[in-house]
Amino acid sequence: MNICVVGLQWGDEGKGKVVDILAEHSDIVVRYSGGSNAGHTVVVDPDLIGTSRDSGSTVPDKIGGKFALHLLPSGVVRPNVSCIITNAVVVDPEVLLNEIEAIAKRGIELKGRLFISENAHVVLDYHKMEDQLREESLGKNKIGTTIRGIGPCYADKAGRSHAVRIGDLRNLQQLKEKLQTTVNYKNKVFTAVYPQEALRLNSKPISANDIFEKCKFYADKFLPFIIDTTEFLHNSIKDGKSILFEGAQGTLLDLDHGTFPYVTSSNSSSLGMPAGCGVPAKYVDKFIGVVKAYTTRVGAGPFPTEQDNEIGQYIRDKGHEYGTTTGRPRRCGWFDAVAVSYSIKIGGIDEIALMHLDTLAGIKEVKICTQYAIRNTHNEVTKWFPSNIEILSNVEPVYETLPGWDEDITEVRDFRKLPSNAQNYISWIEKLTGIPVTIIGVGPKRSQTIFRKKRA
Ligand code: GDP
Ligand code: IMO
Ligand code: MG
Secondary structure (H helix, E strand, C coil), rough: CCEEEEEEECCCHHHHHHHHHHEEEEEEEEEECCCCCCEEEEEEEEHHCCCCHHHCCCCCCCCEEEEEEECCCCCCCCCEEEEECCCEEEECHHHHHHHHHHHHHHCCCCCCEEEEECEECCCCCCHHHHHHCCCCCCHHHHCCCCCCCCHHHHHHHCCCCCCEEEHHHHHHHHHHHHHHHHHHHHHHHHHCCHHHHHHCCCCCCHHHHHHHHHHHHHHHHHHEEEHHHHHHHHHHHCCCEEEEEEECHHHHHHHCCCCCCCCCCCCCCCHHHHHHHCCCCCHEEEEEEEEEEEEECCCCCCCCEEEHHHHHHHHHHCCCEEEECCCCCEEECCCHHHHHHHHHHHHHCCEEEEEEEEHHCCCCEEEEEEEEEEEECCCEEEEHHHHHHHHHHHHEEEEEEEEEECCCCCCCCCCCCCCHHHHHHHHHHHHHHHCCCCEEEECCCCCCCEEEECCC
């Protein structure tokens, strides 16, 4: 069974946890888009170490606790799973190396089971500098990026002439020449376009030689992992392996289908999966969309159900809503069924994994946005998520108000044992979105999950 897991909101829905859970029944986990802007958290309960399918293998005792992953696929904690980073991921070698080393210290071996596409593009220092300079130059119009160099790296990919790919690490002489031309160009542009910003940020011209020396070092470390991942995946399909495709970011951050320009620079909906790894969507048996039981967003951009008030603060505190990558406080608000229904349509989603249900406990009345009233027109309402950002920024959410629940549900493992108001809340989400909620998160740990369907 091949499954694609994708976020249906603005990222941080809990994809890492869902992928880690489903990886128990997978042979391969594939990261197919984004870069180190992603932060995917996996929390393994110490008492679960060595259970289930892992029990026959030599799982080291140290594999427990929390893992904050940026580039490594979230299947990495499962020792039998191969982890693939494919062509459309933009790889910051420094971040990846740190992750590989940190995980090795916890006893997780990656040799022979981590593979990186030779066609993946490389994020270099000048991409991160450009991201920062550009954000600084935008003042109040900032996108609020993660400053991880994502946009500039994807721009170089589309522009082609300055792009550096992982496979280029194999030919250092040629790479040296390319870096000289590229760095020369970047320095000229930065000096001409961002002189004030460079001064404010105290950023210095980049040295092509320094970047080349780093690349030489990375080449040494990464060469054993570099392959043609498309060929690997098609051979795996032929061999009947179970593949889990792991989305990064969320559908509403998709470059083409999200809330442009407040999006990331890749196709982060499930539509990015085929191009992102060279496997057609027809090989995916199930698309699972991950949502939170409410909504969060990091960075700028419209957010119709945002609660910039004590409700938002309650959710932020209770759900520990601070970014995994940047530590920024996440903006919090009610569940938006208009936005999620749109993401379901765009992504061909079959089932919902609803995370953080536990976080809503203690709120007297919970709200779900069922449609938008469009301001400036005569009583017009819509159930379709508007593609026009001006319209979206001005909609008024129309809510269904439901009774909340007080009980702590973090130890519940059976849907029927949830408070009836929590069950009712889920039924509403199913009714409004038209698809079943099959996985429910009641806490960050792997074990804090309710399954409404048997998975094999
Ligand atoms: P991702 O980017 O979609 O993988 O999500 P993140 O890892 O950035 O953010 C999700 C956060 O919520 C992480 O800190 C998870 O450990 C945590 N989490 C995931 N599922 C649940 C849940 O059901 N309940 C609670 N309380 N925390 C959860
Ligand atoms: P995961 O995979 C939440 C947001 C940034 C910013 C916008 C553009 O953990 O869900 P970028 O650095 O990509 O140019 O920033 O996208 N963003 C995310 N928000 N979760 C993420 O990843 C994100 N990756 C990017 O906050 O608003
Ligand atoms: Mg995240």
